[in-house]
Each structure stands twice: as C-alpha cells, then as structure tokens.
Amino acid sequence: MLNIRILATLVTTLLLLISASSSWGYRIGFSQVTTTEPWRVLFNKQLRAEAKKHPDIQLYIADGQDRTEKQVADVQSFIQQKVDIILLAPKESAGLTAVVKEAMAAGIPVIVLDRKINGDHFTQFIGGNNLEIGRQAGHKALALLGGQGNAHGNIVEIWGGMGSTPAHERHQGFVEVLQNEQGLNWLVDRQDGDWKQDKAYNIMSNALRANPKIDLVYAHNDPMAFGAFLAARDAQREKDMFFLGVDAIPKEGALWVKRGFLTATFVYPAPGIKALQEALRLLKGEKLEKYIDLPTQTIDESTVDAYLKANR
Ligand code: FRU
Numbered sequence: 583m584l585n586i587r588i589l590a591t592l593v594t595t596l597l598l599l600i601s602a603s604s605s606w607g608y609r610i611g612f613s614q615v616t617t618t619e620p621w622r623v624l625f626n627k628q629l630r631a632e633a634k635k636h637p638d639i640q641l642y643i644a645d646g647q648d649r650t651e652k653q654v655a656d657v658q659s660f661i662q663q664k665v666d667i668i669l670l671a672p673k674e675s676a677g678l679t680a681v682v683k684e685a686m687a688a689g690i691p692v693i694v695l696d697r698k699i700n701g702d703h704f705t706q707f708i709g710g711n712n713l714e715i716g717r718q719a720g721h722k723a724l725a726l727l728g729g730q731g732n733a734h735g736n737i738v739e740i741w742g743g744m745g746s747t748p749a750h751e752r753h754q755g756f757v758e759v760l761q762n763e764q765g766l767n768w769l770v771d772r773q774d775g776d777w778k779q780d781k782a783y784n785i786m787s788n789a790l791r792a793n794p795k796i797d798l799v800y801a802h803n804d805p806m807a808f809g810a811f812l813a814a815r816d817a818q819r820e821k822d823m824f825f826l827g828v829d830a831i832p833k834e835g836a837l838w839v840k841r842g843f844l845t846a847t848f849v850y851p852a853p854g855i856k857a858l859q860e861a862l863r864l865l866k867g868e869k870l871e872k873y874i875d876l877p878t879q880t881i882d883e884s885t886v887d888a889y890l891k892a893n894r
Contacts, residue, residue, distance in 0.1 A: 607638045608865050610858075611660030612669040615697075616648040619777065619805065620834045621852060625671070625696075629854030636862065650677035657681045661688050667861045671695040671853075674745030679703075691864055695853045698747040706860060708853040708874040712748045715848045715878050716755020719826050722846050722880060723760060723798055726824050734765035735797030738789045740775045740782045740810060742802035749774075752802045752828060769793050775806045782809030790817045798824045804835030804847055811843050830881045832893045839886045846882035849889075 612629065616622055626643060633641040642665070646653035650673050660668050661684060668685050670692055672678040679700040682692050691705040698707060727733040739756070742749035760766055770789050775782040782801055789796065790813060799814075801807035807827030814820040824845040830836045835847040853876060864870055881889050 609640045609665040610667050611665040612643045613653050613656040614671050615646045615673040617645045621829050624831055625852035625854045632855045632858040654681045661685050668692045669857050672697050675700050693857055695857055706870045708856050710850040711875045712751030713755040715828055716752040717759050718848050718880050720756040720759025733763045736767050736769050736795055738770045738796055738799045740785055740801040740806050742777045744774045749802050777803050779805040779809035782806035783813045786810035786813035796823050800826045804829045807844050836881050839881055849879040851876040
C-alpha cells in the first residue's frame with residue numbers, strides 16, 4: 583500500500599517536473615536575412631550547434647529571403663509569439679529600424695548582428711569590425727601598389743549593399759588609409775554589387791571594357807571579389823591585377839587565396855556563437871555591453887596555410 587502511494591507521489595512529481603521544465607525553456611527567434619550565401623550558411627550552422635548545447639533553448643530561424651519586407655514580417659511574427667529574445671541579422675539599416683523598436687516596446691530584447699540598424703533602440707550589437715577590415719584592406723592595397731607615399735594604380739571598388747553599414751564602413755576604412763595617395767585613381771563610382779557574385783561579374787565586365795588598365799579590385803566580400811576575378815579571367819586580364827575580398831571563410835574566400843585567385847581576404851567572423859552566448863547571459867539576468875566587436879585578420883599568401891589548418 584505504502585509502496586503504491588510512494589510510487590504515485592513519484593509519478594506525480596515527475597509529471598509536474600516535466601510540465602514545468604517545458605515552460606522553463608527559453609524561446610529565441612532569429613531573423614536571418616538570407617540563407618543562400620555561404621557565410622550565412624556557416625553563421626546558421628554555428629548558431630544551431632551552440633543552441634543544441636542548451637536543452638532549455640528552443641531556436642527558431644526565419645529566412646528573410648533577402649527581402650526587407652519579409653524580414654519585417656518575420657520579426658513581427660516573433661513579437662506576436664512572445665519569444666524571449668529576438669536575434670536579427672538585418673538586410674539593411676533603414677527598413678528594419680522600426681520593427682526593432684516595436685519589439686523593444688513589447689518588452690522583447692533584440693540583439694542585432696552583423697549589419698547595424700539606425701539609432702540605439704536595441705539591446706546589443708555584435709559584429710565584425712568593418713572599419714578595421716577596410717583599413718587592413720587599405721594597407722594591403724598600399725603595399726601591393728608601391729607603398730606609402732608612392733602608391734600608383736587604378737582601383738575598382740565593388741560595394742556591398744548600399745543600404746547596409748558594413749559596405750559603408752569597409753569603404754570608409756579603405757579610403758582613410760589611401761586618401762593621401764596622389765597616384766591612385768578610383769575607376770568605378772559607387773557601384774552596388776549587393777554582395778552578389780553575378781552582380782560583381784557584370785560591374786567588373788563593364789569596368790574592364792571601359793578601362794584598359796586596372797591594377798587592383800577591392801570588393802566588399804569574397805563572392806563579389808571572385809565574380810570580378812571570373813570577369814577578368816574571361817577577358818584574359820586576371821594576371822594584370824590584384825583582387826581583395828572580405829570574409830575568409832575556409833571553404834570559400836580563404837581557399838580562393840590558396841589557389842591564387844584572390845590576393846588577400848580579411849576574416850569576418852560569423853556572430854552566431856557569440857550571439858547565443860550573449861542571449862543566455864541576458865536570460866540569466868546579466869547586463870549586456872551595447873557593442874561587441876569580433877576580431878579580423880589579413881589572410882594572404884603568408885598566412886593562408888596556417889589559417890586553413892586551424893579552421894578545417
Ligand atoms: C553575407 C554577406 C557577407 C558579408 C556580410 C556583410 O550575406 O554578404 O559576405 O561579409 O554579408 O553584411
């Protein structure tokens with residue numbers, strides 16, 4: 583009799599525990615701008631793996647399909663579902679600022695990743711230091727084109743999405759380093775490649791047709807640098823110039839450096855792991871820093887082997 587009673591109590595306790603633990607769990611909604619680019623795929627993979635380490639976390643990933651309207655709707659749906667935290671990797675700044683404000687007003691913290699939004703109505707921003715990346719690219723270009731005070735050559739710069747902050751910061755850092763060089767010319771004026779290989783291919787094909795001498799291409803990410811390289815190769819001119827990209831993911835940009843397609847690229851760490859760790863700290867009641875910068879590194883002929891070995 584006693585045994586049955588004890589058993590019954592145990593079962594009830596267990597059932598209570600199970601139901602309590604499912605309501606103890608945290609729900610995190612992540613609005614990712616797109617899932618087609620390799621850098622995004624890596625980002626999601628790392629975030630998912632980090633979330634798996636915590637059984638009390640439920641992670642929902644919404645694919646914005648590279649459209650601002652879709653992303654706004656995704657974030658609104660997370661607000662309606664009353665998730666505990668929203669992570670947002672926005673397509674662009676302006677169009678996603680208001681919906682973040684909405685989430686914050688509804689009491690849901692928002693951690694913004696990679697590309698910034700306008701103003702400061704968000705909980706935290708985590709991303710690579712794009713100004714520093716621009717500067718490192720500038721120093722690399724200086725060294726390749728003759729050195730400080732003596733650099734000469736024609737540069738094609740292919741921009742990432744004009745509405746996004748990484749493009750502007752990567753440009754700004756680059757120009758900061760090179761602006762006093764009298765011997766440098768920018769051949770193409772603010773062409774938006776929207777981070778895409780095929781768009782960069784077209785921009786570069788036009789630049790090649792219009793300019794008999796191009797010395798260096800600086801594209802704001804590796805897919806675009808590779809698109810430019812392919813256009814130059816199709817015109818049999820790829821040996822006449824240097825190609826700089828950004829991201830350095832091992833199976834993409836870093837490999838293209840290894841193969842000699844790109845001259846250099848700069849590490850742009852995906853913020854997924856850090857984002858999840860910070861979300862957990864917030865859920866535990868800790869206060870978050872407003873900005874977290876992730877480190878970069880120049881990947882060129884001299885560093886690529888060690889980098890690939892360390893990041894297999
Ligand atoms: C991927 C990507 C990266 C780039 C980043 C900038 O969508 O285009 O290649 O570094 O976004 O936000």
